[in-house]
Amino acid sequence: MTRPLNVMVTGADSPVGERLIRDLLDDSRVDRILAVPWRTGDHLPPDDRLTIVPVDLSSSRRVHDLLFGKARDLGIDVVAHTQLHRSAREEGPRIRRYNVDAVRALLTLSERHPTIRRIVLRSDAVVYQLQRDLPVLIGEHHPLNMSGAAPQWVTDRVEADVTACTRMGMTDLEIVVLRTAEILAPGCGSQLYDYLESTVCLRPAGYDPMINVLTILDCSAAMQKAIHHHSQGVFNIPGADTLPLTAAIRKWGRVGIPMIGALLSPAYRLRSLVTGHDFRYGMNRRRFLYSGVLDGTRAREVLGYVPCHPVEWPAG
C-alpha cells in the first residue's frame, strides 16, 4: 500500500483552489494539506489535516521560505499550483510576477527540494492559438499563441506554461501542466462569464463558433487525478459542455445581438469603462470567430479524466 500524499495547494483563496482543498480533505489517499492563499484562508474548512499559510507568491524569497520552511516540515510531496491572476484589466510587472515568476520560482526551488517530487500546474486553454486554418479540435501539440500583440493576460499564461514545459524531464521533478478549458463560474477569471453577465450579449454577425466550458468541480477532479498519477506532460482538460456561442448565450438566459465585428471592441471598451466589467472583446475576438474545442483524449487515456459535471445553465 502506498503512503498517503502530503499536498500543497496554491491559490487557496480562489474558487478552484478552495474546491480542490475540500476534495483533497475528502480523499483518503491524502494526509496533510498545506493551503497557500494570497491573503487569507478564513473561508477554508477547519480540519486537523489542513494547514493554512497565506503567502504572496510574487516574491521568490517568500516562495523559498514557504517551500523550505512549512512545506519541508510537513513533508509535502506534491505541489498543486492553481494560482492565476484573474483580472484581465490589471497589467504590469506586479501581475507578471504573480503569474510567471511564481511558477518559475516554484519549479526552480522544487527541483532541489528534499521532499517535493511532483508539481501540477493549472494552465489555461487561452495559451492556444485560434485561427481559421488550424483544427477545431485542439490537441496538446496545437500551436501556442505567441503573438507579441497579445495582451499580458495571455502572454503571462503562455510564458508560465512554456516555462514549465521546457523543464520537463530536466530533473527528477515530475511536472504536469493541465491546460484547462474556460471555467464558467464567478471568481475564476472567466472572460466568458463576465461577457454573459450582461442581459444583452453582443456578438459578431454571421459567426457562431463552437466553445467548450469547464466547471470548478471538473477542474478540481482533473487536478486531483494529476496529483495522484505518476506520468508527466501536458494534458488538455475540457469540460462537459461543447456548444455554439449563441446556444451558450441562450442557455444563460441572455439575448444575443449580432453586430458588425468592428463595433464590438469599442462597445465592450465602453461597457468596461462604465460598469467596470472585465471582459475585453479584443482579447477574445478570435474565439468569437473561430471554433476551438479542447481534445481531452490524452487526459482520458492517461489520467482517466472524463468531464462529468456539466454547467448548470440558468435558463436550462
Add this chain to the structure above:
Amino acid sequence: MPFPPAVARAIARTWLDDAELERLSALHFQDAGHGYDAFGMHPDFVAMATVLVKGLYERYFRVISSGHEHIPQHGPGILVANHSGNIPIDGMMMWYDVLTHTSPPRVPRAVADHFVPALPIVGTLFARGGMVGGSRGNARALLESGELLMIFPEGTPAILKPFKDRYKLHPFRQGHAELAIRHRCPVVPCGVVGAEEQLPQLTTSRLLGKPFGVPAVPIPVVPVPLPVRYHLLWGPPIPLHEEHSPEEADDPDIVKAAAARVQQAVHELVQRGLKQRKGIFR
C-alpha cells in the same frame, strides 16, 4: 446561427414527410453534449439543409447517380471527386446523394478550404451541415471517429477554372492519399459531370474577393446557375490502406503515386459520364 435548432427542426418537419424524418432521425452523429458535435454539426440543421438541397437535387439539377453501392455504409472513408462550377453545388449534390444512399444515413464531412469556415453566415451554415475546415487535425479527428470525409483534391483553383478548361482535372493534392494510408480507410472516387457547365464565368476578380476573405470571386455569364443535369458516378473503393502500411504514409513517392492513382480513377469516371450523357441539360 441566427435561429435555434428548434426553428431548423420546424422547417424540416414542415417540408419533409414522416418517412424521411424517421430516416434522418437515425443519422450517424457524435453528440458532444448539447446536440452539436465538436465541429458544430447539428442533426436538425442537417434535416433543414436536406429540405433546401432536395429540391435542387431532384427538380433543378435532376441528378442521376450510379455506383453508390461503393459508398461505405459504416466506418471511416474518403470520398474524392473533381471540383468545378464556381460555387460548390457539386459538393451539395454529393452531400445529399450520400445522405440518401446510406443506411443509417451518413453525413459526408466536406473538407473545405481554410477560408470557407471563416466566411460569415456561410461558414456557420455549412458547419451545421457537417463541413469542416481543411486542416490535417480536423481530418485526423474525424477519420479516427469513423466519419466519412468528402475531399476535392484539386482545391479552390479548380472550382474557379474558366469554361474552356472544363473537365480538365487540375493536379491533385496528396493529403487524401496520405490520410487514407495513415488512417486505414478506403478512398472512393467520384466523377461529377454537369457542374462544369452550371455557371460559365466571364472572369474572376481577386479584388472583389479580398473583402470577403476569399481568393477570388467568379463573375459569371448568367446570374443564376443553369439547370444542367448532374451525373454522379461512384467508382469502386481504392484500397490504398490494404496495399500500404501506415508507415508508408510518410513516403513521398508512395503518397504521390497513390494520389495519381486516385486522380486517374476520377478522370476515368468523368470521361465515362461525359460519354454516357446525352446533353448538358439531359
